[in-house]
Amino acid sequence: xxxxxxxxxxxxxxxxxxxxxxxxxxxxxxxxxxxxxxxxxxxxxxxxxxxxxxxxxxxxxxxxxxxxxxxxxxxxxxxxxxxxxxxxxxxxxxxxxxxxxxxxxxxxxxxxxxxxxxxxxxxxxxxxxxxxxxxxxxxxxxxxxxxxxxxxxxxxxxxxxxxxxxxxxxxxxxxxxxxxxxxxxxxxxxxxxxxxxxxxxxxxxxxxxxxxxxxxxxxxxxxxxxxxxxxxxxxxxxxxxxxxxxxxxxxxxxxxxxxxxxxxxxxxxxxxxxxxxxxxxxxxxxxxxxxxxxxxxxxxxxxxxxxxxxxxxxxxxxxxxxxxxxx
Amino acid sequence: xxxxxxxxxxxxxxxxxxxxxxxxxxxxxxxxxxxxxxxxxxxxxxxxxxxxxxxxxxxxxxxxxxxxxxxxxxxxxxxxxxxxxxxxxxxxxxxxxxxxxxxxxxxxxxxxxxxxxxxxxxxxxxxxxxxxxxxxxxxxxxxxxxxxxxxxxxxxxxxxxxxxxxxxxxxxxxxxxxxxxxxxxxxxxxxxxxxxxxxxxxxxxxxxxxxxxxxxxxxxxxxxxxxxxxxxxxxxxxxxxxxxxxxxxxxxxxxxxxxxxxxxxxxxxxxxxxxxxxxxxxxxxxxxxxxxxxxxxxxxxxxxxxxxxxxxxxxxxxxxxxxxxxx
Numbered sequence: 278x279x280x281x282x283x284x285x286x287x288x289x290x291x292x293x294x295x296x297x298x299x300x301x302x303x304x305x306x307x308x309x310x311x312x313x314x315x316x317x318x319x320x321x322x323x324x325x326x327x328x329x330x331x332x333x334x335x336x337x338x339x340x341x342x343x344x345x346x347x348x349x350x351x352x353x354x355x356x357x358x359x360x361x362x363x364x365x366x367x368x369x370x371x372x373x374x375x376x377x378x379x380x381x382x383x384x385x386x387x388x389x390x391x392x393x394x395x396x397x398x399x400x401x402x403x404x405x406x407x408x409x410x411x412x413x414x415x416x417x418x419x420x421x422x423x424x425x426x427x428x429x430x431x432x433x434x435x436x437x438x439x440x441x442x443x444x445x446x447x448x449x450x451x452x453x454x455x456x457x458x459x460x461x462x463x464x465x466x467x468x469x470x471x472x473x474x475x476x477x478x479x480x481x482x483x484x485x486x487x488x489x490x491x492x493x494x495x496x497x498x499x500x501x502x503x504x505x506x507x508x509x510x511x512x513x514x515x516x517x518x519x520x521x522x523x524x525x526x527x528x529x530x531x532x533x534x535x536x537x538x539x540x541x542x543x544x545x546x547x548x549x550x551x552x553x554x555x556x557x558x559x560x561x562x563x564x565x566x567x568x569x570x571x572x573x574x575x576x577x578x579x580x581x582x583x584x585x586x587x588x589x590x591x592x593x594x595x596x597x598x599x600x601x602x603x604x
Numbered sequence: 605x606x607x608x609x610x611x612x613x614x615x616x617x618x619x620x621x622x623x624x625x626x627x628x629x630x631x632x633x634x635x636x637x638x639x640x641x642x643x644x645x646x647x648x649x650x651x652x653x654x655x656x657x658x659x660x661x662x663x664x665x666x667x668x669x670x671x672x673x674x675x676x677x678x679x680x681x682x683x684x685x686x687x688x689x690x691x692x693x694x695x696x697x698x699x700x701x702x703x704x705x706x707x708x709x710x711x712x713x714x715x716x717x718x719x720x721x722x723x724x725x726x727x728x729x730x731x732x733x734x735x736x737x738x739x740x741x742x743x744x745x746x747x748x749x750x751x752x753x754x755x756x757x758x759x760x761x762x763x764x765x766x767x768x769x770x771x772x773x774x775x776x777x778x779x780x781x782x783x784x785x786x787x788x789x790x791x792x793x794x795x796x797x798x799x800x801x802x803x804x805x806x807x808x809x810x811x812x813x814x815x816x817x818x819x820x821x822x823x824x825x826x827x828x829x830x831x832x833x834x835x836x837x838x839x840x841x842x843x844x845x846x847x848x849x850x851x852x853x854x855x856x857x858x859x860x861x862x863x864x865x866x867x868x869x870x871x872x873x874x875x876x877x878x879x880x881x882x883x884x885x886x887x888x889x890x891x892x893x894x895x896x897x898x899x900x901x902x903x904x905x906x907x908x909x910x911x912x913x914x915x916x917x918x919x920x921x922x923x924x925x926x927x928x929x930x931x
Contacts, residue, residue, distance in 0.1 A: 604733045
């Protein structure tokens with residue numbers, strides 16, 4: 278018996294979830310739900326059904342878990358609580374400051390409906406959070422560091438695109454090697470934003486645009502760029518499409534802690550290097566979809582996060598198999 | 605109300621557990637149990653009680669969780685099942701092949717006594733296992749790599765000490781940078797033992813010993829050294845004590861996986877760099893001691909491993925605090 282999965286939303290993340298399901302023998306895609314005209318959505322999975330979101334409740338009995346693939350700004354704050362009353366759900370809600378409020382709303386809805394929900398199950402929040410939390414519990418005396426990149430930042434790319442004279446842009450966040458090196462050596466440095474990351478921008482300007490003016494507007498933009506060393510490279514539209522069409526990301530979570538009298542120093546480092554941010558996030562979501570389904574079968578209703586889930590629940594293998602193969 | 609902890613065994617690991625408890629506000633050391641004459645055991649913790657192991661059952665009511673600090677060869681296979689009937693226990697049993705059998709025995713004993721046990725809660729097995737397991741669930745299509753070191757190997761050091769003419773020795777396992785680099789770049793190489801690790805030996809020989817003969821015996825020793833590039837450096841007893849008296853260890857768990865059609869490559873890397881192997885292992889044990897105590901309060905009897913424990917259980921913070929601080 279496969280776990281029957283629904284996908285809500287069909288952007289990069291939704292397509293990534295389709296791909297991830299194909300690599301899981303214990304799961305099958307039931308349908309993709311969309312706000313668009315279903316005939317305009319082209320699934321990755323051959324023969325997959327596409328259904329308008331207005332009809333989603335008709336599919337309650339056919340779906341074991343719904344993977345919500347909308348955005349964190351407007352879609353998920355509304356969708357996850359709504360869906361959690363009717364479906365087991367998993368989302369990758371990533372507005373860190375709003376997680377506690379989101380949790381409460383989803384928790385109430387899921388309990389009302391006798392459903393199991395898992396929120397913020399991506400890599401940050403998600404796997405990075407898990408490593409921060411566990412490393413702090415194991416080494417209570419220490420310092421935390423998170424570096425991101427090299428990775429494409431959608432928010433920073435959008436900020437550049439809003440500048441007059443800019444046609445298109447991509448921004449990469451890049452961790453600074455010397456800072457990483459200092460952290461790994463146990464020096465526990467204090468690091469400013471500028472010392473941790475630099476920003477690389479690739480910009481397509483209008484033909485008649487004042488490029489130096491655009492450059493100045495970028496590097497001096499408060500919050501986004503002014504606290505960082507920022508490089509701006511002007512490229513053609515063709516170069517941008519050819520060289521900057523991927524969505525790589527990743528980063529480093531490092532805990533540097535001390536034990537004993539000496540004291541002795543320890544470094545716990547978790548690193549992700551991702552060729553495709555949405556496809557990897559989708560893979561995490563699908564593993565946690567498995568956990569949401571299992572929680573529900575066990576009568577564990579309400580909202581959970583990656584901190585609350587026994588890791589074995591994300592695997593298709595039995596506990597005995599896991600002990601034999603991985604312990 | 606503190607969690608009241610007992611320690612059984614007072615070698616490097618037991619002393620490390622004392623240190624770890626001191627750094628946890630929610631825990632207190634009740635007593636150290638030993639097979640030796642208690643008057644000969646010198647606790648790290650001022651005023652700590654030392655009690656002969658024969659009297660351990662008299663302390664059942666005073667101890668919330670017992671941390672078992674014996675060795676995996678002879679102590680733990682006997683002690684953990686024995687103790688698990690009377691105490692909540694945690695151990696770092698590390699004979700990988702014997703874990704399934706150990707689990708069954710401990711599980712039966714803990715269930716009989718209404719106790720909660722966690723086995724193999726160190727870093728390998730333990731944190732490394734967790735990362736192998738989770739990375740496999742998230743990226744089902746990929747390759748696994750584990751590198752150890754740079755670290756002191758007790759087993760290999762002992763093997764050298766058994767050679768006639770050798771007074772003392774230390775062996776370090778060292779991961780080979782070029783292999784690490786190849787794995788991180790997503791090449792998914794096939795690696796022989798020789799390509800993954802090299803072995804560095806520091807040896808004190810008897811004055812009249814034939815050093816070249818000792819060197820040959822080391823580098824040609826089957827299983828231990830013959831499959832590796834091994835360097836042998838002869839040092840004086842004083843140099844060994846001065847330069848090789850620490851117990852560093854660590855390593856790398858890497859999953860290199862693919863998603864999507866392109867396909868896109870992803871690297872998940874977990875790294876530990878430990879100045880003191882026993883003190884770090886002790887810190888993991890103490891965090892999981894917290895989990896064993898909590899499992900028991902919730903009526904979850906029997907044996908568990910790191911795969912079965914909700915990560916939040918190893919933290920002294922509440923779920924709401926964890927979401928706010930770490931998610």
